[in-house]
Amino acid sequence: MNVLLADDHLLFRDGLRRLLHQLAQDLTFFEASSFDEVRSFCDSGTAFDLLLIDLGMPGWNGFSDLSDIRQRLPKALMVVVSASERRSDLMAALEAGAAGYIPKSSSAKVLLGALQLVLAGGVYLPAQAIRGDIDTAEDAGVADVMNGLPAGSADQLTPRQREVLTRLRDGKSNKQIAIELGLTEGTVKVHVTAILRLLGVRNRTQAALTAHGM
Secondary structure, three states: OEEEEEOOOHHHHHHHHHHHOOOOOOOEEEEEOOHHHHHHHHOOOOOOOEEEEOOOOOOOOOOHHHHHHHHHOOOOEEEEEEOOOOHHHHHHHHHOOOOEEEEOOOOHHHHHHHHHHHHOOOOEOOHHHHHOOOOOHHHHHHHHHHOOOOOOOHHHOOHHHHHHHHHHHOOOOHHHHHHHHOOOHHHHHHHHHHHHHHHOOOOHHHHHHHHHOO
16 A cells, blocks of 8 residues: 655654554555645555545645645645644545545544554544534534444434435535535535434435435
8 A cells, every 4th residue: 555644754654654564564655745745646646545645734835735746636635734623624625535634633542543544445534623614513413424434334423414314315506405404515525424424325416326325
């Protein structure tokens, strides 16, 4: 598995590299200390499987950089590992295509668990980051849903998630759902991702079909 570690602190990259050897043995590491170096790797033709990237490295121009990397490396799982725990940054990273957001304050155990979830097809969001600045009180349970609940747990859908699922069944877009429920599109996207995992399905169409039987 090809892993790109993108962080401008050498000691942190060293720590990540040692830690990730607990996740798997067949790892090939590439390292970048700036967004310019990340872009060079994107153009190198290397087939990356996992990208761990810090925000605010030299060359950082905002979250459009993450969107650009997502487009350049469409098959790689992109996970942000950042000192920022602002919910706005978390949601912006998710919108840009990140499959996870791990605060640097997390323990090694949490980081490994988060990456295991991402590699298994889930999305990791830190509970403390979401609860720190939540849009609406009923959305506070989203973090717990995303932090490792098993697939196929439809009975654990929250009332808000059932509202979102009903609108998915009706073929509505995230923007339409956000307007109807008074949420941000980013929050709706988090709910949709949680719904897919809890229903054990891969896309919105499968979720909609499941909704017809509920």
